[in-house]
Amino acid sequence: MADGSQAMIILHTSDWHLGASFHDRVRDADEEFALDQIVAVARERAVDAVVISGDIFDTANPGAAEQRRWYRTLQRLIEEAGVGTVLAIAGNHDSGLRLEGPRELLASRRVQVRGLLTRDADPASCVVPVPDRAGAQRAWCALVPYLREGDLLRAGDDVDEDRPQRLARALHRRWAEVRAAVPDGLPWLAVGHAFASGGRVGGAEAPVLAEVGNLGKADIATLADGCSYAAFGHLHQPQPIAGRAHWRYSGALLPTGFDEAGLERSVVLATVPADRTPASSELVRLVPYRSYQRMSGPLEEVLAQLRALPEPLPGAPTPWLQAVVQLTTPTPGLNRILAEAASARGWTSVAPQLQRGGAAAGTPGAGRTPLELDAIAPTEVFRLLHRHLYNADPPPALAGSFAELLATVQAQGG
Numbered sequence: 283m284a285d286g287s288q289a290m291i292i293l294h295t296s297d298w299h300l301g302a303s304f305h306d307r308v309r310d311a312d313e314e315f316a317l318d319q320i321v322a323v324a325r326e327r328a329v330d331a332v333v334i335s336g337d338i339f340d341t342a343n344p345g346a347a348e349q350r351r352w353y354r355t356l357q358r359l360i361e362e363a364g365v366g367t368v369l370a371i372a373g374n375h376d377s378g379l380r381l382e383g384p385r386e387l388l389a390s391r392r393v394q395v396r397g398l399l400t401r402d403a404d405p406a407s408c409v410v411p412v413p414d415r416a417g418a419q420r421a422w423c424a425l426v427p428y429l430r431e432g433d434l435l436r437a438g439d440d441v442d443e444d445r446p447q448r449l450a451r452a453l454h455r456r457w458a459e460v461r462a463a464v465p466d467g468l469p470w471l472a473v474g475h476a477f478a479s480g481g482r483v484g485g486a487e488a489p490v491l492a493e494v495g496n497l498g499k500a501d502i503a504t505l506a507d508g509c510s511y512a513a514f515g516h517l518h519q520p521q522p523i524a525g526r527a528h529w530r531y532s533g534a535l536l537p538t539g540f541d542e543a544g545l546e547r548s549v550v551l552a553t554v555p556a557d558r559t560p561a562s563s564e565l566v567r568l569v570p571y572r573s574y575q576r577m578s579g580p581l582e583e584v585l586a587q588l589r590a591l592p593e594p595l596p597g598a599p600t601p602w603l604q605a606v607v608q609l610t611t612p613t614p615g616l617n618r619i620l621a622e623a624a625s626a627r628g629w630t631s632v633a634p635q636l637q638r639g640g641a642a643a644g645t646p647g648a649g650r651t652p653l654e655l656d657a658i659a660p661t662e663v664f665r666l667l668h669r670h671l672y673n674a675d676p677p678p679a680l681a682g683s684f685a686e687l688l689a690t691v692q693a694q695g696g
């Protein structure tokens with residue numbers, strides 16, 4: 283029978299992508315602000331174990347500042363938040379070898395990291411005890427890092443069209459072996475980094491049946507069947523997996539594009555009962571460090587939207603906007619115009635996009651009879667090119683400038 287006092291509280295977070303630039307901008311303060319909140323939630327909610335399901339860093343070769351941020355956060359979770367343990371795996375962005383480097387040292391500080399599960403490794407090496415805040419073991423955890431082709435197949439294995447299927451079978455076999463290595467008795471957690479079939483990507487609603495790298499389609503039940511909570515990483519939108527409330531993607535720490543600007547970021551607090559039944563879970567929203575907004579339309583419309591933006595409070599982080607401007611003719615200095623209009627409201631224009639000719643611009647020459655260049659006058663070539671790029675004739679001022687330029691060139695050419 284479940285005893286309330288024996289239940290464990292798990293905080294599940296994922297896809298921190300520390301050091302990732304956002305359209306060439308660094309987000310050190312944004313990362314720190316989000317991690318501060320995770321430490322605070324772990325302390326205030328008396329979390330027993332923090333689970334980080336992969337993609338801790340954005341690249342295999344993170345910078346010194348990001349590595350320091352990672353180790354400092356681990357230290358704060360243990361010492362400041364008082365959690366019983368931190369459990370982490372490598373995702374496809376991480377170097378498993380780098381994460382595992384200080385594995386024994388970290389284990390001595392109650393941090394369990396698994397970066398690699400090589401072909402010949404004992405699957406039981408991925409199964410670790412989960413202590414509560416008092417240090418008493420209350421559960422097991424199967425920590426399965428992102429598996430690469432080389433961890434599943436031998437170098438000599440044939441490269442043929444059956445390879446994705448063989449990789450999928452090898453992944454399932456490996457997952458099943460780890461699952462089988464979980465001892466009976468205590469409840470257990472499954473931690474993985476993979477794409478679950480039917481998961482949603484970004485803001486898209488349609489189910490996407492994609493593959494995990496080249497690994498074919500992974501059936502998560504192979505690893506997670508019977509667990510009290512499955513903590514997965516890879517998809518950036520928080521969501522349950524296959525309709526099960528106790529199998530979850532916690533979602534990424536920060537928005538990775540303006541298309542995710544409206545999505546709330548959160549961590550999962552899962553309450554794991556002592557009797558091996560499924561955990562109940564709750565989303566804890568993370569307060570965003572800054573606002574993101576995307577606006578689109580013809581230039582005049584975008585500028586009107588810009589002028590209507592709310593000014594940030596004094597001292598607040600600068601909000602970022604992306605303007606997607608539909609142009610019907612070349613507009614010199616567009617980036618500067620947008621940057622100045624944004625900064626007049628206290629915002630920053632980031633990575634503006636141009637859409638020439640709106641939706642109607644097509645493939646060059648599509649559906650047209652090929653023309654002989656020699657048979658067309660230069661002004662007509664210019665008009666056709668402008669039509670192709672902007673879906674409109676050049677405005678009179680631009681056509682006049684071209685005629686002037688053409689006359690000069692022709693006069694020089696004799």
Ligand SMILES: [Mn+2]
Pocket residue numbers: 337373374375475515516517
């Ligand atoms: Mn990933």
